[in-house]
Amino acid sequence: MNFDWSVVGAHRDALAAATGTTVLLTVTTMAIAVPCGIVVASLRLYAWAPLRAIATAYVELFRNLPLILVVYWAFYVLPIATDLRLSPFATGIAALALNVTAYNAETFRAGIGSIRRGQLEAAMALGMSRTQAVRRIVLPQAVRRILPVLASTWVSLFKDTSLVSVIAVTELAYVAMQIRAQTFRVLEMLTAMAAIYWLLGYPQAKLVDWIQRRYAVTE
Amino acid sequence: MTFDLSVITDHWRFLAYGIGVTVALAAASGAASLALGFVVALARLFGPRWAKHAVVLYIDSMRAVPVLVVMVWTFFALPILTGLTMRPFAAALIGLTVHLAAYAAEIYRAGIESVRPGQTRASLALGMSRAQILRRIVLPQALVRMLPAFGSLLSVTIKDTAIASVIAVPELMRQSETLAGQSFQPIEVYSFAMLAYFLILFPVTRGVDRLYRHVAHLGRS
Numbered sequence: 001m002n003f004d005w006s007v008v009g010a011h012r013d014a015l016a017a018a019t020g021t022t023v024l025l026t027v028t029t030m031a032i033a034v035p036c037g038i039v040v041a042s043l044r045l046y047a048w049a050p051l052r053a054i055a056t057a058y059v060e061l062f063r064n065l066p067l068i069l070v071v072y073w074a075f076y077v078l079p080i081a082t083d084l085r086l087s088p089f090a091t092g093i094a095a096l097a098l099n100v101t102a103y104n105a106e107t108f109r110a111g112i113g114s115i116r117r118g119q120l121e122a123a124m125a126l127g128m129s130r131t132q133a134v135r136r137i138v139l140p141q142a143v144r145r146i147l148p149v150l151a152s153t154w155v156s157l158f159k160d161t162s163l164v165s166v167i168a169v170t171e172l173a174y175v176a177m178q179i180r181a182q183t184f185r186v187l188e189m190l191t192a193m194a195a196i197y198w199l200l201g202y203p204q205a206k207l208v209d210w211i212q213r214r215y216a217v218t219e
Numbered sequence: 220m221t222f223d224l225s226v227i228t229d230h231w232r233f234l235a236y237g238i239g240v241t242v243a244l245a246a247a248s249g250a251a252s253l254a255l256g257f258v259v260a261l262a263r264l265f266g267p268r269w270a271k272h273a274v275v276l277y278i279d280s281m282r283a284v285p286v287l288v289v290m291v292w293t294f295f296a297l298p299i300l301t302g303l304t305m306r307p308f309a310a311a312l313i314g315l316t317v318h319l320a321a322y323a324a325e326i327y328r329a330g331i332e333s334v335r336p337g338q339t340r341a342s343l344a345l346g347m348s349r350a351q352i353l354r355r356i357v358l359p360q361a362l363v364r365m366l367p368a369f370g371s372l373l374s375v376t377i378k379d380t381a382i383a384s385v386i387a388v389p390e391l392m393r394q395s396e397t398l399a400g401q402s403f404q405p406i407e408v409y410s411f412a413m414l415a416y417f418l419i420l421f422p423v424t425r426g427v428d429r430l431y432r433h434v435a436h437l438g439r440s
Contacts, residue, residue: 060421061417063424064374064416064417064420064421064424065378065413065416065417065420066377066378066379066380066381066382066392066416067378067381068381068382068384068385068392069381069392069395069409069412069413069416072392072395072396072399072405072409073409073413076399076405076406076409077405077406077409077410080405080406081406155282155283159283159284159285159286160285161285162285162287162288163285163287163382165287166384166385173285173287173288173291177291180295186295186296186299187295187296187299187300190288190291190292190295190296191292191296193288193292194284194288194289194292197283197284197285197288198280198283198284200283201282201283201284202279202280202283204283205279205282205283206279
């Protein structure tokens with residue numbers, strides 16, 4: 001066995017750009033999925049019954065599908081079904097956002113649901129409107145419970161961005177595997193890919209642990 | 220847009236084979252990661268100091284690296300190191316197990332730590348050995364509390380088997396991709412795959428919820 005690790009250094013610019021794309025995918029998806037998750041959760045909690053049923057069906061569907069299938073579906077079916085022509089990057093964002101929005105909606109719903117009804121009722125008995133009671137009493141407490149879950153969803157999302165490599169989005173997994181195919185330095189490139197993910201992901205996992213300790217709710 | 224289901228009915232054997240491989244891969248990697256995860260959790264809770272550090276590094280690394288990367292590395296890079304070639308199914312099984320065992324270990328640990336230490340001290344005072352306490356006092360209560368978490372791990376396992384399509388394991392995702400490419404009917408094929416995955420996964424998530432409601436009171440102490 002002879003290894004030639006110089007191949008990693010020779011492609012450092014491509015790897016750095018790809019790492020940037022991975023981070024950009026994560027940030028953009030979360031920026032879309034948080035507000036959309038709030039909307040879906042509100043629909044499930046407060047909306048008119050048919051809308052509530054649609055929101056529930058959406059969440060249950062996407063929680064019960066493998067993300068990689070959603071990625072393929074968004075790539076092959078979405079353009080035919082909707083006549084939209086999206087770049088692979090935008091398609092990847094769409095697939096990831098559809099998936100993460102469903103999880104975020106559940107997180108928000110569970111966070112708000114975990115605040116006992118009595119608190120809302122007490123606030124309304126004190127003369128607050130429903131909106132005031134939700135904004136001043138329920139939400140501040142729910143945020144403490146939602147934030148740690150969002151943080152671990154963030155790390156899952158960071159890892160799941162690797163799945164959009166199957167539709168040729170030039171993120172880290174795709175670029176590393178392309179270089180592997182061109183140079184035949186299989187072990188070196190795949191190890192470098194794993195190492196880059198590890199270097200970025202490990203601090204995030206530790207940060208999640210810290211957030212969970214910091215916001216731990218004791219009752 | 221026309222919807223022609225004959226592509227599904229004509230190739231139902233091909234797709235059914237994929238479903239079979241998906242179920243087999245999920246069952247095998249689920250069982251293997253439960254076993255490996257238990258050993259890892261024991262090492263973290265009761266092992267010597269060096270073992271604890273090693274195990275924490277392993278668990279946090281698996282939380283940091285995508286399962287796709289673990290699987291691709293196992294399939295393409297590991298054989299270069301060991302000189303042994305692997306079939307895609309074996310590589311997917313190893314990759315999934317190594318990844319999911321870390322999550323299983325965290326579930327075991329949280330469950331075991333959720334049993335109040337006073338119970339362990341009381342059992343020690345009664346003259347039980349550490350192994351006896353774990354088996355007779357701690358695990359019976361902890362296992363019930365772990366059930367919902369293991370249920371969601373099972374649904375994650377089934378979903379993650381789809382990633383094995385990347386290393387050409389002929390499971391449902393891969394079979395669908397092949398058929399969609401050959402038939403030029405991606406809408407029908409991918410919609411079928413969505414329905415199939417949903418029908419497999421939805422009863423699992425619902426069943427786990429129901430099971431939990433039936434056994435939740437048993438875990439109280």
